Amino acid sequence: MNRMLMLSAALLLAAQTAGADTLLKLDARAGAPAPTTGHIKMGTAVSPKGVTLAANNQYLLKDGKPWLPVMGEYHFTRAPASQWDAQLRLMKAAGIDIVATYVFWNHHQEQPGAFNWKGNHDLRRFVKQAQAAGLQVVVRLGPWCHGEARYGGIPDWVVDAMPTRGNDPEYLGHVEKLYAEIGKQIQGLLFKDGGPVVGVQLENEYNLRGDGYGEAHISELKRLAIKAGMDVPLYTVTGWDGAVYPSGEVIPVFGGYPDEPWSRQTKEMAPKETHAFRFDTRVSGDLGAQTKAHGKGTAETDKDKVPFFGAEYGPGLPAMYRRRTLVSPDDIAAMLPVQIGSGVNLLGYYMFHGGRNRVGAGGTGLEESTLSGGYNDTPRISYDFQAPLGPDGQQRPVLTKLRPFHYFLRDYGAQLATMTVRQPERAPASPADLQTPRWSVRAAGDSGFLFFNNHVRQYDMPVQKAVQFEVQLPGGALKLPSKPVDIANGAYFIWPLNMDLDGVKLRYATAQPVARLDAGAQGIVHVFAPTPGVEAEFALADGVKAMTSNGGQLMAVGKAGARTVSVLLLSQEEVGQLQILDIAGQRRLVFSDQQAWVEGGKLQLRGLATEPLHAAVFPALAKPKAAGLQVSQDGPLQHLLFKPEGSEPAVQVSQTRPARTAPPIRIGGHANAAVQPIPEAFANAASWSLKLPKQLAPQAEDVLLELDFVGDIGRVFAGTTMLDDWYYNGQKWQIGLKQFALKPGATLKLTVLPLRADAPIYIDAAHRPKFADGQAQVAELRGARLLPIRRAAIAP
Structure with a gap:
């Protein structure tokens, strides 16, 4: 048989096997190990008001309760200080809990001598504004950051004069001064002071080994950070590409991108690991570290000692000169059920907000460049990163795909954090296996969540025909849905298993939980998003009830005392518009194509002046007031409308x-x-x-x-x-x-x-431009x- 016939036969066999195996099975009956403590050496983790922050080997705890936060990167020196307040509030409105930011050394001390902490270099002001927006903060200290910065953020005068990224005494002397300056900037703003700073990151992508390097260097950086007053609950390092660090002194964080702009390839990449569930490792392939690993990293041997935290899951990608990938919103959003379904218990993005590089003295570019020995070439100024929020706060389409997952983690993350990842009977052999269904379950006892992904960037996935799932739980088998369904190419979702809806048992749903809303007199509402192409079933004690996702369908499912418990199934359009905000002391659903957030106790709407500003609010505001505002009511939704203003200025x-x-x-x-x-x-x-x-x-x-x-x-x-x-x-x-x-x-x-x-x-x-013949x-x-x-x- 020739090679082409062999390939055709293999593909036919795979297709027949996938078609025959319509019942996808998973056994989640085995007991899970109890969380352990004592290995991770945290700093002071009690606030003046007695709020506690802790970490075991599985998850974070805030005030003794499991906590699964979302973290997003925003570089204060790459944005005008005048924008910080509104942009941080927009991040909070998008479901971000923690803002992470690099301190680029060469932005603050380009020349030896005084440090610059003024204007958009004012770290202290940025941290205070993050706190006012309701965000926690992780400060990424460096001294080597990467971040597509010149020399990774280390000033030229340091690189020129001494060895870096190790325990050279001259280098450490300057690092000690840098850390002392950062410590002064955040003094009184640490978690132990009642401030927002819950953690710091030491170095970045560190896999160097040898005398004065490796574990010894990270230990020394932690010592210098503590000496500078940075006594914080969490000390982190990046854990990919063979990272080396002292086990127990720091927590590794991980990441992944749906493409590799740092790659040498001029063609499409093979299917990436970020779209395939991981059951044996937390390291998601190549993340672009600029030094080569020479052995197994500490993260691999630490796997059962520390929780699975993320810091650099890319919600966009940087443009690099040789490779300029433009990802789709689904390329990004499809990573989320995969990462969460692989066990991530802190979801961190890099970058969540785009920015611009400052230009150094004499016009020196502070970007990563081959002209200064860097591995990549990046724009002199632009650091757009295709981020969910652009450099000037623009809302990108990907943000509408990410928000529902963030709201899900905010309301149901405490349950999910304690759940163990379970592998199906049949799992893909590798990320290149596009035939075998991609799914997992996270469960604790009889409750859990089912994660599924049928989207891989730039590759068509087979329609998974006539699918049903059978999950074995300690209390018995759970089979769903009631009838087999087809799962389309590009679909991805999270479905609940034996979920407690305020005392009402939901055996399963073929719709994704988004949020829990206390609607006051209107009871408790659990909000769900439909799965495209699949009828929404809600299996309750009295049978299976189906709903169609044609918009805002509310169904009572039981009582919590005297209060009604309902499920609200949104339409696909409503899911993309959904923003959940605390307004006038009550949590509300706000549906708008524009940006919405709360500032000064008022609902803020931001969008093109040439288009109407519109939001639908539930529960309604008591007496909404603003110049030019039109208010109307349509069923449970209160509509707020401003007419367009003027036309586009001409250029x-x-x-x-x-x-x-x-x-x-x-x-x-x-x-x-x-x-x-x-x-x-x-x-x-x-x-x-x-x-x-x-x-x-x-x-x-x-x-x-x-x-x-x-x-x-x-x-x-x-x-x-x-x-x-x-x-x-x-x-x-x-x-x-x-x-x-x-x-x-x-x-x-x-x-x-x-x-x-x-x-x-x-x-x-x-x-890519289509060049005419001879062009x-x-x-x-x-x-x-x-x-x-x-x-x-x-x-x-």
Whole structure:
């Protein structure tokens, strides 16, 4: 049999096996080991009010109760300080519990001598504003951060003069001063002081070994942190790529990305581990560490001693010069049931909020670059990261996919945290196995959650035909749903098993739990999201009840004392609009396509000024008031509406210089792949004049300049000052203009370096330019718009 026939036969056999095995089985009857304590050496973990924070080998506890928080990264020095307050509140509204932030040493001490903690370098102000927004804080101390920063954030004057990332006495002397400065910034703001700082991270992606390195160096960094006054409950390190650290002194954190922008490949990646359940390891493949491991990492041997925490699950990806992946919202969201279903008990994102690099003295770029010996080339200024919140606070589509999972963890995470991961009878042999169904269960006793994923980035998954699940629990087998269902390519979900709905037993549901809402006189409401293509069944003591997801269906299922307990099944559209906010002392569902959060006791709405601002609220606000607000009631939903304001300001665009022939792409660097052009190459860029109107929407909170271009690298200048730059990847480029305090009627300049047809650069097929026969390069501006952003505040 030739090779092609063998492959066809294998695929046919796999398809027949998948079709025949419609009953997917899993045994969750075995007892789970009890949590153990004593191995992890935490700092002071009691607040002045007696609130406690603890960690066993399985999960976190807050005030003695299991706690499964969501953490998101936001770099304060990569954002204007004027934005911090609103952006931190937006993160809180999106279901984030902890904000993590790097302290880039070279942002604060670019030259020897005094440190800069002013303006958008003010760590203390950032931490205080995080606390005001209701967020906890993890400070990532470095001194080596990576973070796509020049020398990983270590200043040039240190790199030039001494060995780094080890116990060299001269280096440690400077690190001690850095830590002392950070300690002063957060003094009085630690958890033990009643502040929000619950943890610090030491170093990053550390797998160096040898005398003065490895465990010894991490131990020394922890000693210096404590000496600087940073006595916190949690000390963490990153645990991937063969990380080395002193067991028990720190907790490893993990991550994963749906693609590898640091890869040398110019084609699609093989299926990534982030979309496949893990039952034996917590390390999710290559995460781009810049040093090579030379042995098994501590995280592998620590697996049963520490909880499974995440810090760098990518809700987006950075653009790197040689590889510019543009991920879809589903590429990201499909990771969540996989990671949670693999046992993650702290879900951490990098980056949750995009930003921009500052430019150093004399125009020195502080970004990672092959020109300064880095492994990757990143934009000089842009650190967009395709994050759920863009550099100027833009809400990206991926955020609407992530929020329901965050709300689920906030309300049901205490139950989930104690549950053990259970492996099905049949599991994929590897991430490349696209035929075998991907699922798991986390259970404790007879209760649990079923996790399923049928989405893999850039690969079609087979429709799983006529599927039913059989989960063996201590109290007996649970079979669901009542009739076999087809699970579509791209589907992913979480279903509950024997869930307690305030005294009402829900045997199972084929819909995903999202939140629990105390609706006052209207009782207790458990909110569910539908599973696309699957009828929503709710199996109760009196039988199975089905609901269709055509919007806002409320069904009473029992009583909690004198109060009604109901389930609310949302439509797919409503799930994407859902934001859960505490307004006027009550938790409420807010449905809006715009951004919503609470500040100063008022509901804030933010969106395009040229479109209506609209929100539907449940339970209704007592007396909502705001200038121009229209209030109406539709059943249980209270509608709040502001009419559009004005039109888009016009930007006058004219080409000022045609492109010249771009030089061939250079190959080199540590990756021996495409490296960014030398500065002189930009003389070949096309340029356009962008003249702004004399009145740049003065009433708007911000105005976004949106550029739709095709080329290699775009740059925007005010005079000779570069405001922002962008590696073309198919994503529209937006720049908030208010932060630059431009003069009325100012003229900006856009330059676009041509992208060569022969460029060995990866761009997703859907966005890679289609070069005509004989066309050697492209540099086009397809459009430029000014998008005014407004904000409205509604008193409740």
